[in-house]
Structures are given as C-alpha cells and as structure tokens.
Amino acid sequence: MATIPNAAPNPDEISWRTDQAIELDALVVGGGFGGLYTLYKLRQQGLNAKIFEAGTALGGVWYWNRYPGARVDSEVPYYQYSVREVWKDWSWSERFPGHEELRRYFKHAATSLGLDEHIQFQQTVVECNFDESTKKWHVKTEGGRKVTCRFLIVAAGSSYKKHYPDFPGLSDYKGTILHAADFPEGGHDFNGQATAVVGQGKSLSSFIYIIY
Numbered sequence: 001m002a003t004i005p006n007a008a009p010n011p012d013e014i015s016w017r018t019d020q021a022i023e024l025d026a027l028v029v030g031g032g033f034g035g036l037y038t039l040y041k042l043r044q045q046g047l048n049a050k051i052f053e054a055g056t057a058l059g060g061v062w063y064w065n066r067y068p069g070a071r072v073d074s075e076v077p078y079y080q081y082s083v084r085e086v087w088k089d090w091s092w093s094e095r096f097p098g099h100e101e102l103r104r105y106f107k108h109a110a111t112s113l114g115l116d117e118h119i120q121f122q123q124t125v126v127e128c129n130f131d132e133s134t135k136k137w138h139v140k141t142e143g144g145r146k147v148t149c150r151f152l153i154v155a156a157g158s159s160y161k162k163h164y165p166d167f168p169g170l171s172d173y174k175g176t177i178l179h180a181a182d183f184p185e186g187g188h189d190f191n192g193q194a195t196a197v198v199g200q201g202k203s204l205s206s207f208i209y210i211i212y
Contacts, residue, residue, distance in 0.1 A: 016050065017120050020144065024048050026151035027139060029125050032060015035155035036106065037081065040113050047151075051115075052123035052141065058106035062099050064160035067183040069206035070099040080105070085112045128152060165198065180207075 016022050026042050028035045031053035042049035055063040062070075072079050076092045086109045093101060110116050124142040130152075131138060137152040162181045164170070170177075178188060180203040190211045197204060197211075 021146045022050075022148075024050055024147060024149040026050075026153065027052060027137070027147050027149045028153045028155055030060060030155035030157060031055070031058040031106075031119060031121075032062070032155060032157050033081075034157070035060065035153075036110060036115065038153050038155055039115055039118060040083070042151075042153075043115070043118065049118065049151075051119040052125055052147075053119060053121050054124040056121050057103060058110055058119070059099075059103045060106075060155075060157050061159040062102040062106070064181050065183070065203075066099045066185065067178075067180045067203060067207050068187070068210040070180075070183075070203070071096050071206065072102070073202070081109060083109075083113070128154075 025047040026049040028038050028042070028049060028051045031051050035051055035053070036058060039049055039051050057063055071094075073096065075095050076097060077087070079097070080087060080090075080092075089112065090105065090108055092105075097105070110119065123145070125139055126142050127140040129138045130136075135150070137147075137149050139147040139149065139152065141147075160181050162179050164177075164179070176188070176193075178184070180199075195211055197208060
C-alpha cells in the first residue's frame with residue numbers, strides 16, 4: 001500500500017482521536033522504533049491500525065530518556081529504519097546521535113511514511129482483556145476511552161521505567177530529585193549546585209562528565 005504523506009486527512013481519520021469508543025483492526029501501544037514500524041507494516045496490509053502513545057511525541061525510550069548526554073551506543077546507519085522513504089531524505093549529524101536528533105528522526109519517519117494521522121499521544125493504556133467469544137481485545141485508557149480490536153501489539157519497551165530506591169528519609173529530602181528516565185523537557189541547570197549521582201550504569205557514563 002503506497003503512502004501519500006501530503007494527502008488531505010480523511011474526516012473519519014480525525015474523529016477517531018475524540019471518540020470515546022472506537023473499533024479497529026489493530027491497536028499498537030507505544031511509539032518507539034518497534035511501535036512505529038509495526039504501524040507502518042500493518043497499514044501496508046490494509047488494516048485499520050493506530051498507535052496509542054503515553055508521551056507527547058514519538059521516540060519511545062528516546063522520548064523519556066532525555067538526560068544530559070543521552071545518546072545511542074550503536075552507530076548509524078545500523079540504528080535506523082531500512083525503509084527508503086525514510087532514509088532517502090535524512091542525514092545524521094553524528095555517528096552516535098543524541099536524544100534530540102533521535103526525536104527529530106522519529107517525527108521525520110512518521111511523516112515520510114504517512115503515519116501522522118494514525119498516532120495519538122497522551123494515551124496511557126491501563127487495562128486489556130481478550131474476549132474469547134468474539135476473539136477481540138477490549139482496551140481501556142487512563143482517560144476512560146475504550147478500544148475494541150482484533151489485534152493488540154504492545155510495544156511499550158522496558159528501558160524507560162523509573163525506579164527510586166527505598167532509601168530511609170528520601171521523602172523528606174528538600175532538594176531536587178531527578179531521574180534519568182524522567183528528566184525535565186527543559187533540562188536542569190546544575191551550575192553552583194552540589195550534585196550526587198546514585199547508580200553506575202550506562203546513563204552515568206553519558207552524563208557524569210557533563211554535569212561535573
């Protein structure tokens with residue numbers, strides 16, 4: 001199925017974002033690499049498929065992980081889609097792109113593949129049940145919307161989840177607590193601040209030399 005990125009949106013494709021109850025062939029949960037590519041392939045097959053993404057933009061782990069220095073550790077072109085419509089008009093500025101450029105890449109990919117009208121943001125799925133009698137999934141969101149679909153593809157990933165150690169007295173701490181998987185969109189000014197880092201994983205090696 002050919003994609004037509006510049007075509008005028010169908011009114012029916014717009015109303016699905018406001019309807020409280022919708023029926024689809026397939027619902028994809030998550031707007032990262034796996035979710036966006038799955039949506040592309042499903043729509044190629046002629047299926048009425050949509051994405052529900054909890055964030056306000058595409059990117060998956062690269063939407064949530066925006067701490068200073070966050071970037072891939074797999075060089076391009078390996079870390080990208082091998083779809084001509086996407087790569088023919090895109091050039092990376094770095095061998096190991098940072099999170100800002102990765103989010104721009106996701107936007108470019110969705111537009112290039114004509115998928116923008118099939119993605120809705122700020123939709124957190126909280127319940128999924130399969131009806132054996134109808135062979136369909138019944139999905140609910142945090143906002144009370146309901147989706148019925150034949151196929152449910154959960155592409156929510158795992159590298160964005162927050163974990164705060166249960167340190168005694170943590171709730172009484174008066175300073176600023178930041179988490180690598182939920183860093184403020186506008187960043188944080190560390191100048192003149194005493195800063196302690198807990199943990200020694202990949203995130204540490206990315207930002208420790210920037211904030212100190």
